[in-house]
Amino acid sequence: MNAPAALAHLVPEIHQRAVPAALIDALKARFGANCSTALVVREQHGRDESSFESPPPAAVVFAESTQDVADAVKLAAQYDVPVIPFGVGTSLEGHLLAVQGGISIDVGRMNKVLSINAEDLTVTVQPGVTRKQLNEEVKSTGLFFPIDPGADATLGGMSATRASGTNAVRYGTMRENVLSLEVVTASGEVIRTGTRAKKSSAGYDLTRLMVGSEGTLGVITEVTVRLYPLPEAISAAVCSFPSIEAAVRTTIQIIQLGVPIARVELIDHNTVRMVNAHSKLGLREEPMLLMEFHGSPTGVKEQAELVQEIAAEHGGNAFEWATTPEERTRLWTARHNAYFAAIQSKAGCRAISTDTCVPISRLADCLLDSVAEADASGLPYFLVGHVGDGNFHFGYLIDPDKPQEREVAEKLNHQLVARALALEGTCTGEHGVGLHKMEFLLTETGAGAVDMMRTIKRALDPKNIMNPGKIFSL
Numbered sequence: 001m002n003a004p005a006a007l008a009h010l011v012p013e014i015h016q017r018a019v020p021a022a023l024i025d026a027l028k029a030r031f032g033a034n035c036s037t038a039l040v041v042r043e044q045h046g047r048d049e050s051s052f053e054s055p056p057p058a059a060v061v062f063a064e065s066t067q068d069v070a071d072a073v074k075l076a077a078q079y080d081v082p083v084i085p086f087g088v089g090t091s092l093e094g095h096l097l098a099v100q101g102g103i104s105i106d107v108g109r110m111n112k113v114l115s116i117n118a119e120d121l122t123v124t125v126q127p128g129v130t131r132k133q134l135n136e137e138v139k140s141t142g143l144f145f146p147i148d149p150g151a152d153a154t155l156g157g158m159s160a161t162r163a164s165g166t167n168a169v170r171y172g173t174m175r176e177n178v179l180s181l182e183v184v185t186a187s188g189e190v191i192r193t194g195t196r197a198k199k200s201s202a203g204y205d206l207t208r209l210m211v212g213s214e215g216t217l218g219v220i221t222e223v224t225v226r227l228y229p230l231p232e233a234i235s236a237a238v239c240s241f242p243s244i245e246a247a248v249r250t251t252i253q254i255i256q257l258g259v260p261i262a263r264v265e266l267i268d269h270n271t272v273r274m275v276n277a278h279s280k281l282g283l284r285e286e287p288m289l290l291m292e293f294h295g296s297p298t299g300v301k302e303q304a305e306l307v308q309e310i311a312a313e314h315g316g317n318a319f320e321w322a323t324t325p326e327e328r329t330r331l332w333t334a335r336h337n338a339y340f341a342a343i344q345s346k347a348g349c350r351a352i353s354t355d356t357c358v359p360i361s362r363l364a365d366c367l368l369d370s371v372a373e374a375d376a377s378g379l380p381y382f383l384v385g386h387v388g389d390g391n392f393h394f395g396y397l398i399d400p401d402k403p404q405e406r407e408v409a410e411k412l413n414h415q416l417v418a419r420a421l422a423l424e425g426t427c428t429g430e431h432g433v434g435l436h437k438m439e440f441l442l443t444e445t446g447a448g449a450v451d452m453m454r455t456i457k458r459a460l461d462p463k464n465i466m467n468p469g470k471i472f473s474l
Helices: 005-010 021-034 039-044 066-078 131-141 155-161 206-210 244-256 269-279 297-313 325-336 338-344 360-377 403-422 438-445 447-460
Strands: 059-062 083-086 103-106 113-117 122-125 178-184 190-193 219-226 233-240 263-267 288-295 317-322 350-353 381-386 391-398
Touching: 021 059, 021 066, 039 059, 066 083, 066 103, 066 178, 066 219, 083 155, 083 219, 113 131, 122 131, 131 155, 155 219, 178 206, 190 206, 233 297, 233 325, 244 263, 244 288, 244 297, 244 360, 263 269, 269 325, 269 338, 269 381, 288 297, 288 325, 297 317, 317 325, 325 338, 338 350, 338 381, 338 391, 350 403, 360 381, 360 391, 360 403, 391 403, 403 438, 438 447
Parallel strands: 059 103, 083 103
Antiparallel strands: 113 122, 122 219, 178 190, 178 219, 233 288, 233 317, 263 288, 263 381, 350 391, 381 391
16 A cells, blocks of 8 residues: 555555455356456456555456345355445445455446335335436436435445435435345345335344445345435525635524525535536635525425525625526536546545534534644645535545655544544544544444444354455454
8 A cells, every 4th residue: 555654554454365266266157257357347346436555356246136146145155255245336435445355246237126116105226226327217206316425326335335415404314215125145145124114113123234334244235215206396506605614604504494405515615616627617716505495486485585595694695596407407517526526626636535524513613623724734625515414525635646645634534533523423424434434433433332343243244254344343
């Protein structure tokens, strides 16, 4: 790993387990052309959007059914070889890296919508279905799936990382929206958790255990999620502010007044500049809130007018509306492309991402001090936030060939996480722990809680083959 000694605890330890040739032969015999050992394929499945590097998996199995996944896991278990689930590779925390070697199971071809139950507001999908694909397929029913992490991630990956995103302030996260799962366990057994019923008191909540387990307890092969009626009216607006503090104070007041806003995103002036250059927009290069309102035409109008009044009290200006689908899509596409706009703003750079979330009343305390630290560091950065639920992200832009820049970025991240935890927040609001936040998980939850997680892991995966080396060490 290209990191200074001072950062040794922040990078994954590479302990490659041997992958016997007999396992590769068995996988090729079972899967034929759907098992690849080509270097280019293995490298594609051995990296994600994180700044970590690791040797690629020894083989990639392209699963097309639950039985394929079960058979691949059984073979891997027979040889004590790690298994790493793969969707589309959008993880930011190193979830996909084969830090202990093993095989990658790509579920991207398991991309069928299995059943739409419009009357019950539910849909069941295979894990390789992406959020955009799902919304296209249910559009004719007048329903939609609101969880929007930005990237066109798969529903399996979103469940595994307990994803959320821009709509979470109104619709919740994957935790609230996954009703049931089909999972292949570490022994290759297929189990089901939960039902399509709205609630249940039957036994342990295994669905919630698997949602957020990051592939360390099993491979998700089916997901049932909630759907919501498409809003009768949708309106989006952008509003510029004289300072980040003014934008944050506006957000806090909106939430504390109970305004049912669907989205409220903070973009700092650095990010606006990068987005303008990347997406050819002409947004004012000032701190900005990007908002969206859902409901009846009257309700949307009332929400928007109230928010505009609140923003004006804090110096908000240049309130601009986007009411047509094309205008809204253009704005939100620019927001979702903020990460790529930032990466392209500095040739050859990588981003060290943060993901803290704090109680909404402490948002200003956490964010403003962190902005001051980032400004003083001299590192270029971007800042975006799902600030309606107290979640925000810095992206520190570093030259991967300059270890001292990474050291500065990780120091800033440490300071930010320490601040968030002191304010009763969390080290990760939506990206998951993966590799990058293992140390922070221990600080946040305490040794006793992590030991309980280890106990669960050992009980369900005694050979430690399910995405080992993630969340915590054994």
